[in-house]
Amino acid sequence: DGGITQSPKYLFRKEGQNVTLSCEQNLNHDAMYWYRQDPGQGLRLIYYSQIVNDFQKGDIAEGYSVSREKKESFPLTVTSAQKNPTAFYLCASSILGASYEQYFGPGTRLTVT
Amino acid sequence: DAKTTQPPSMDCAEGRAANLPCNHSTISGNEYVYWYRQIHSQGPQYIIHGLKNNETNEMASLIITEDRKSSTLILPHATLRDTAVYYCIVRVANYGQNFVFGPGTRLSVLP
Numbered sequence: 001d002g003g004i005t006q007s008p009k010y011l012f013r014k015e016g017q018n019v020t021l022s023c024e025q026n027l028n029h030d031a032m033y034w035y036r037q038d039p040g041q042g043l044r045l046i047y048y049s050q051i052v053n054d055f056q057k058g059d060i061a062e063g064y065s066v067s068r069e070k071k072e073s074f075p076l077t078v079t080s081a082q083k084n085p086t087a088f089y090l091c092a093s094s095i096l097g098a099s100y101e102q103y104f105g106p107g108t109r110l111t112v113t
Numbered sequence: 114d115a116k117t118t119q120p121p122s123m124d125c126a127e128g129r130a131a132n133l134p135c136n137h138s139t140i141s142g143n144e145y146v147y148w149y150r151q152i153h154s155q156g157p158q159y160i161i162h163g164l165k166n167n168e169t170n171e172m173a174s175l176i177i178t179e180d181r182k183s184s185t186l187i188l189p190h191a192t193l194r195d196t197a198v199y200y201c202i203v204r205v206a207n208y209g210q211n212f213v214f215g216p217g218t219r220l221s222v223l224p
Binding site: 092 | 145147154155156157158159162164200212213214215216217
């Protein structure tokens with residue numbers, strides 16, 4: 001089955017620790033995205049990448065970092081500089097072009113205490 | 114900021130049509146209207162999208178007004194499994210390839 005996988009589904013960390021969230025897709029999509037969702041809110045874009053070895057900041061990139069070494073993988077690191085890291089994180093991918101939809105993974109719920 | 118306006122919540126009786134409105138009065142000529150839905154604690158699911166013409170697929174119909182300033186998503190026979198938050202999105206074509214998600218409409222399908 002083609003799709004997007006995110007692991008793990010639930011992640012717990014202590015404050016001050018960096019944590020990396022995994023996102024893998026086998027859809028052969030060029031573009032990949034990371035969003036953050038807080039309770040009762042819409043999604044906010046953290047980073048996106050349209051091609052391997054290139055990525056752009058979204059609306060709320062501070063405290064996060066990404067890499068895109070392979071087309072199918074786009075890991076997100078939540079650093080200790082992120083002031084409020086507890087949230088639901090969603091990864092998506094798409095074919096390039098405004099007429100193509102994004103496909104979303106199941107999400108990772110990160111809790112930092 | 115999201116370029117769309119949606120009611121925060123709606124109810125619909127099971128088996129009836131659910132009509133979800135969306136205003137996008139500042140839409141540009143080359144921007145698409147997309148609809149997604151999100152069931153609690155899951156990733157958003159694509160429903161349908163359109164540019165000018167009305168569209169229909171196995172999940173829903175999308176009606177876009179002639180001036181493109183508003184649209185309506187129609188779920189023809191709502192079931193309890195259609196209870197979700199529905200997002201209307203105008204694709205910001207000149208900002209990478211990104212979607213801007215607002216708070217959406219929480220649809221509750223009632224038995």
